Amino acid sequence: MARTLLDKVWEAHSVRTLPSGQTQLLIGLHLIHEVTTPQAFQMLKDAKLKVRMPERTFGTLDHIIPTTDQARPYADPMAEDMAAHMYRNMKDFGLNLFDMATGKQGIVHVIGPELGLTQPGMTIACGDSHTATHGAVGAIAFGIGTTQVRDVLATQCLSMAKPKLRQVRVDGTLARGVYAKDVILAIINQLGVKGGVGYAYEYAGDAIDRMTMEERLTLCNMSIEGGARFGYVNPDATTIEYLRGRPYAPAGEKFERAVGWWKSVATEPGATFDDVKRIDGNALEPVVTWGINPEMSVGVTQRIPAPESAPEAERPTYREALAHMGFEAGQPIKGAKIDVAFVGSCTNGRLSDLRIAAEVAKKGKVAKHVRALIVPGSQQVAKAAEAEGLHEIFQAAGFQWRKAGCSMCLGMNDDKLQGREMSASSSNRNFIGRQGSPTGRTLLMSPAMVAAAAITGSVADVREILK
């Protein structure tokens, strides 16, 4: 019987079936950051346990670090304490840390693929829900909590149940101005924020086949926002060319042998799925969220829906969303005034994202009332962007050019919304309070659309700017 990537990778990493019936799953790559690990290391110390396979864990600093001055000690004493714990724990347990001095620091989900640590056929875990990102290369990659981080450190394993598998097919050709971000927002809108609970998503179809690796990373990143703990794209020629020459990817003859194995883990023709959903890529326009979860979105030419248009059970959430956002049902999303523009995050903080945003930034200047931040996803992204002069384009247009980190995606450093500010954001969550202000408001969209909103001062249709 034809098998899926999920079947093959799960089986290859299955250590045994536990008495509970769950699988003891080996984790091939463990990525860690400063926020969700100090308690796990403390648990390890308390239990006098060592790290089982220290060469399979890699860490970085991304969530709490400032994006202005990154010299230590950090101005925020709690951030400094957290960083100090990270350095000490990495040293005490003999683990690899990509800090600022290495030139390889960045958001954990940007640097994993960028360094070639992330490879097809792996199981990857990280104390971070956006670990789903790494599925873009054909890995089974998912977020875990801190006690599970302890388990991976101590045993290199997790107790897991194999999810059902849904194939999400996107066929057709994306129009100019429509990007991977719009595709995943449309998928979440159509399948719902809880549509993926109990499932993993296999993304397929010719629109996905044509995507670059960076686009696939954006796509898989937000699987969790649709309720799916992980999502993946089968490895293909795009995957192989992306990995060739990366520092932690195999080299020479080993690379050729790796390619053979990577191809062998892909889903076989004729494999069956628990469910198949189809999205028409031809029909998509730039998408903007209007509410308080990533499902609540419309095309940029559309109007904000009325609660009555939603199923009965969803209507209270719709009303809460309209009240929080200060929107009226029936109002066009285009023209909604913004205060802040943010391009960055593990969703859209890669070089191609910055290039697209810069292309739009060339068309105007940041509106006077808008505070606009460009935060590269990693030091290497920043360096590559600067080599192309993107930072100068942004600065000339009135955007702030920052250093790499998670920044305003979750507001754990100084990059926060103030009061009820409205943010046009290339990040992944529009939850109440997400961007650092309990009353702050977030409109999720592609980096191109964020740049368009920044120079317009309100939600704009980037297709009109780019034409």
Place this chain on the structure above:
Amino acid sequence: MSTVTDFKRRQISGRGIPVTGNDIDTDRIIPARFLKAVTFEGMGEHAFEDARKQNPEHPFNSPAYKGASVLVVGQNFGCGSSREHAPQALMRWGISTIVGGSFGEIFFGNCVMLGIPCLVATQADLEWLQKAIERAPQTPVQVDVEKQEVRFGDRVIKATVPDGPRNQLVAGTWDSTAVLLEAGAAIEATAGKLPYVQGF
């Protein structure tokens, strides 16, 4: 020091607290600014902090629910961020069991790791249970994880937990490090068969 029996989560009884609404994410349960602490200590007092400040009527503010331990929620509770700080905050506030329509999967897994059963009931039963608790907050909610049912007063509703986690909770093996370590050399043997671990 706890004994193994203390870990078994078969029957749990405690007063209930209803938090209505769907898609309550982990940012809402514990805002990110509280994640800057390097321990989970004191996390309980910040559970739902911003929601409580914005809404004085929030159940976590109400004296009627002081000392409650069975949280009854809606659909997709705990979606979003993987932060274990969310179940840690609820647990340290006093929550020992959650009954809802569905749960964010990472949140659900984190709860299992802390020995907090998350049971799934129908929308109709949840609405009934939430209203019944509002009317009689002193009445205990009796949760039977093994039988997969919840009793309130004289009514019993079905509330399920998937087999794997239920077995872990009932057997008291949810704190999984020791169980995983029992695999011993089989861990290295599995790793040894993976081409990428062997360096191709």
